[in-house]
Amino acid sequence: MNVNITIKEARCKGCGICATLCPKQVLAVSELGKIRVLHEEACIACGQCELRCPDYAIFVDKKVKA
Amino acid sequence: MERSFEQYFRQNRLPHLWCPGCGNGIVMKAVVQAIEKKGLDQDKTVIVSGIGCSSRASGYMDFDTLHTAHGRAIPFATGVKLANPELNVIVITGDGDCTAIGGNHFIHGCRRNVDLTVVLFNNSIYGMTGGQASPMTPTHKKATTAPYGAIDRNFDACRLAEAAGATYVARSTAFHVQHLTDMIVGGLDNRGFSFVEAVCQCPTSYGRKNKMADPAKMMMWMRDNAVMKAAWDKLPDDKKTEEKFPIGLFYNESETDYATAYNEVIQIAGGADK
Numbered sequence: 001m002n003v004n005i006t007i008k009e010a011r012c013k014g015c016g017i018c019a020t021l022c023p024k025q026v027l028a029v030s031e032l033g034k035i036r037v038l039h040e041e042a043c044i045a046c047g048q049c050e051l052r053c054p055d056y057a058i059f060v061d062k063k064v065k066a
Numbered sequence: 067m068e069r070s071f072e073q074y075f076r077q078n079r080l081p082h083l084w085c086p087g088c089g090n091g092i093v094m095k096a097v098v099q100a101i102e103k104k105g106l107d108q109d110k111t112v113i114v115s116g117i118g119c120s121s122r123a124s125g126y127m128d129f130d131t132l133h134t135a136h137g138r139a140i141p142f143a144t145g146v147k148l149a150n151p152e153l154n155v156i157v158i159t160g161d162g163d164c165t166a167i168g169g170n171h172f173i174h175g176c177r178r179n180v181d182l183t184v185v186l187f188n189n190s191i192y193g194m195t196g197g198q199a200s201p202m203t204p205t206h207k208k209a210t211t212a213p214y215g216a217i218d219r220n221f222d223a224c225r226l227a228e229a230a231g232a233t234y235v236a237r238s239t240a241f242h243v244q245h246l247t248d249m250i251v252g253g254l255d256n257r258g259f260s261f262v263e264a265v266c267q268c269p270t271s272y273g274r275k276n277k278m279a280d281p282a283k284m285m286m287w288m289r290d291n292a293v294m295k296a297a298w299d300k301l302p303d304d305k306k307t308e309e310k311f312p313i314g315l316f317y318n319e320s321e322t323d324y325a326t327a328y329n330e331v332i333q334i335a336g337g338a339d340k
Contacts, residue, residue, distance in 0.1 A: 011080060015087030015269075020282030051243050052285065054091030055081055059069065 002063035003045045005037050011057035018049030018058055027058075074098040074108065076128045084119065085193075087281025089240035089266025093187050094123045096243055096264070097156065100250035111154045114143040116168060119194045119268070120160035120187030137168025140175040143182050144324075151325040154254065157184040161202035162192045165221050169201075176230035176259050180324040183253040183260040186223055189268035197271030204308070208275040223263050228317045233258035235317040240266035241288040242313065252315060258323045265292070265311075 005026075014033035019025075024042040027035055027049060035058060037043075049058050075098070084090050101111060114132045115121035116139035124131040134142040139157045147155045164172050164186050175182065191209055192198040199209035199216045202223065206215040228235045234256035238246035246264055253260030267273060267284035278284050287309075293301060295314030 013081070013086035015281050017087055017282045017285060020280070021285065052092060052241065054084065054088055054240075054281075056069075056072070056075075056091070056095065057081075 003040065003043045004061045004063055005040060005043060006059040006061070007035055007037070008057045008059075009034050011055045013055055013057075015054065018053055021048050021052060023048065071095060071098045071102055074101060074128055075126055079126050082126050083122065085268075085270040087267065087269045087284075088119070088193075089189060089264075089268070089281070089285075090120050090123065090187055092240040092243060093120075093185065093246065093264040093266050094126065094158075096246040097123070097158070097185055097250055098127065099247045100254060101156075103247065103251050104254045106154050106254070110152065111156065112143075112146050113156050113158060114139045114146065115158040116160070116163040117194075118160035118163045118192070119189070121158060121163060123158045123187075137163050137166070137171060139163065140168060140171045140180075140182065140184065144175065144178070144180045147180055147182060148325060148328060151181070151329075155182050156254075157182055159184060159186050160193075160200075161186060161188045161190060161223070162198075162200040165201045165223055165226070173226070173230040176227050176232040176261070178324045179231060179233055179258045179321050181257055181259070183250065183256075184262070185250060185253075186261070186263045188223070188263050188265050189272060190220075191268050191272040193268045193271045197275060203272075206308075207272075209272070210275070224261070224316050227259075227261040231259070231321075232261045232317070233319050233321050233323075234260035234262075234315075236261070236315045237263040237265065237311075237313045239288040239292050239313060240264065241285045242292065245313070249315065252318070256318065258321055265313075 012034045014029045016029045019027040026043045028038045030036045112130045113124045115124040117136035143155045143157045197210040199212040201221045203216045236249040238249045269281040273279045291309045292313045298312035
C-alpha cells in the first residue's frame with residue numbers, strides 16, 4: 001500500500017505504544033530510543049499508531065494518486 | 067502532514083514533559099479534538115486546571131488557561147463562568163486533585179450544576195509526587211504508600227458525580243480515543259455540570275508497582291477490561307470481576323444551570339438595568 005509515515009523525532013520518547021499496537025509489526029524502537037519504520041511496505045494505513053501516540057510524533061497518510 | 071488539532075497546542079511548549087507512554091497526552095488530544103469538533107472559538111474557551119501531572123495540560127493548550135491551586139480548579143472555573151457566562155469553560159483535573167484535595171469542591175460543583183465540562187484524567191495514582199495511593203487507586207493495587215496493596219476502597223467518580231447532581235456523566239479510556247472524544251463532545255453539548263472520567267495509564271508510578279510497566283500493555287488492559295455500558299448492563303454479576311469496568315454515557319438530564327438561576331436572582335433584585 002502506498003503510505004507516508006512521518007515521524008517527528010524531536011517529539012518521540014520511544015515508549016513503544018505504536019510499535020506494540022501495530023497489527024503489522026511495521027514499527028520498532030531503535031537503540032537511540034526513537035521509533036523507526038522497519039517495514040513500510042507492510043503498513044495498511046490503519047492509523048492505530050497515530051491515534052494512540054501520546055506525543056503526537058507519528059502521522060500516517062495514504063498517498064494520493066497523482 | 068500537519069494535523070488540524072495542532073492549532074490548539076502551544077507548539078513552542080511541545081514535546082510535553084509527561085513520561086514516555088503517559089496517557090495524559092492521548093486524553094489531551096481527545097479534549098482538543100472535541101473542541102475542534104464542536105467548533106468552539108479559541109478566544110472564547112478557557113481551560114482551567116488544578117495541580118498534578120494531568121493539570122500540566124493547560125500549559126500546552128493554546129487557549130486562555132488558568133493553572134490554579136491544588137484541588138481548586140472547579141471553584142476558579144465557577145468564577146470564570148459566572149463572571150462571563152458566554153465563555154466555554156473546561157476543567158482539567160486528576161484523580162487526586164479532583165477527588166481528594168478538591169473533593170468538596172467537586173461535589174458542590176456538581177450540586178450547583180455550574181455549566182462546566184470537567185475532564186478527570188484518572189491514572190489511579192499521584193504521579194507527580196512519587197506514586198502515592200490516591201482515592202481512586204483500586205483496592206489491593208500497590209502504590210509507594212501502599213506497598214502491600216491499598217486497603218481503602220476506591221471512589222467511583224462517575225457514581226459520585228451523578229449522586230452529587232452532575233447532569234452529564236460519562237467515562238472512557240485512553241485506548242478508546244474516538245469514543246473519549248465523543249464523550250467530551252457530549253459534555254460540551256450539555257448545559258450544566260458535565261463530568262467525563264478518562265481512564266489513562268501511568269506506566270512510571272502505577273504501572274511499575276503493579277506489574278504493568280509497559281504502557282502498551284496498560285492500554286491493552288483497558289481494551290480488554292472496559293465494557294460498553296449497554297453490554298455491561300446485560301453482563302451477569304459473576305462476570306463483573308474486580309478488573310472490569312463500564313464505559314459510556316451513564317447519565318444525562320436537563321436541569322437549570324447555575325448561571326441561569328443566578329441571572330433570575332439578578333432580575334428579581336432589580337440589578338439587570340445596571
